Amino acid sequence: MKYVDSLNQGLHELMAEDATVVLLGEDLVDPYGGAFKVTRGLSSAFPGRVVSTPVSEGAIVGVATGMAIRGFRPIVEIMFGDFLTLCVDQIVNGASKFCWIYRGQVTVPLVIRVPMGGRRGYGPTHSQTLEPLFLSVPGLEIVAPSRYHDPGGLLRRVVLETRQPVLFVENKSLYSQPLVPIDSGVWNDMRVQRHGEADYPTISLSLARDSEVEEVTLVAYGGMADLAIAAARNVFMRDELLVEVLVPSRIKPLPMAEVLKSARRTRRLVVAEESVRTGGWASELGGQATEALFTTLLKPVGRIGALELPIPSSRPLEDQVLPQVSDIETALYQQVS
Structure with a gap:
């Protein structure tokens, strides 16, 4: 569907x-x-x-x-x-x-x-x-x-x-994209789990297996989820960097319980959104995560967002303004460098 x-x-x-x-x-x-x-x-x-x-x-x-x-x-x-x-x-x-x-x-x-x-x-x-x-x-x-x-x-x-x-x-x-079936717990070789409230679940996706532990937590919602998952897959295939991707369904109130639980384990956090990076959702979520995990996080929270520019009609220029998979990959590598 x-x-x-x-x-x-x-x-x-x-x-x-x-x-x-x-x-x-x-x-x-x-x-x-x-x-x-x-x-x-x-x-x-x-x-x-x-x-x-x-x-x-x-x-x-x-x-x-x-x-x-x-x-x-x-x-x-x-x-x-x-x-x-x-x-x-x-x-x-x-x-x-x-x-x-x-x-x-x-x-x-x-x-x-x-x-x-x-x-x-x-x-x-x-x-x-x-x-x-x-x-x-x-x-x-x-x-x-x-x-x-x-x-x-x-x-x-x-x-x-x-x-x-x-x-x-x-x-x-x-709108034109098919929904992803996740009830089996596995999708495209990724482990899929539901977290948080049953009514408004946060979906977790990871390529980690058995006793493997992810090195970075990556949070994205809505249309950015696909880009985040693509970035997580790319860095794993290229350098075996394991990332847990969290996809909340409700973004206000912030899904802090799920984010903090994952970030306490990975000790690294990146937040991606399509809106302008300045003063955005990632800024607030990252700020609250920093307050809660100041002595736990190994690096400052990475934030991905659009440039502070109007969005052009030209598709190539639009791509330059909006965040891309490569931007998320760069932020993930910065967390482990």
Whole structure:
């Protein structure tokens, strides 16, 4: 099953199970079914519960916030994650704070789906990875499934169980990719394990066998997971450097328990993300890891991210701005040099 099909199936199941689930966003109804076809078929199967809105992200999130307060479970699709900037006030000063403002008398079970990321040549205003902007917002969670998770299942769980706003980040490069089967515990010669909360697992992948111990912990989420795994495989095939790759499904709150457990063993940590390296998710995770493991880590935490530049439309130039497999390999070698 492809990533996009898993999300579409999850939405069908949600709307069949719970009549309070509604979808709001731009161009969601058939025959278009959304910019990335995640909502195809839903308006036909559930007439009146899929609303194609005017082009006003602030209004969409504002209306959905009110619906959530009044007992609905709205799912908003922001056509491109870059457009989250147009509804920051509704999220930061509204949805994420109403529970506290009204002393717990209201909840805001709002899920905002945001296609993020580049590598498709869409240019500077349609290719960004902006979820780190929301890391310091209290009352807001961020879930970002990779293809090593069950994105449709995670979406279903978030919508039915959350009592607070959630950003559900979908890396655009994953939509057409098949999900990776991990239930057997082995995939492409890598040992695969689930860690952390059952609802929001962190997936561990490693080429280590039996009594072998990894030398570096590498953390990446969403679309960066594939690049991290490719880098881990390359350094092993070239120099037998063993790396444990951790792929969290929920990135806020940070998956610190799983990261610290691995880093205590390897004593080396690299964090990779697609967003700009300055002030990013890797910076916060690396900072907290350093506080907890200051006397344990053998090297400063390695951070991989995009250059502090707008993302070009030209694919070769885009590749120069966004982090690549080779960048992760370099960071891994620096940890053991």
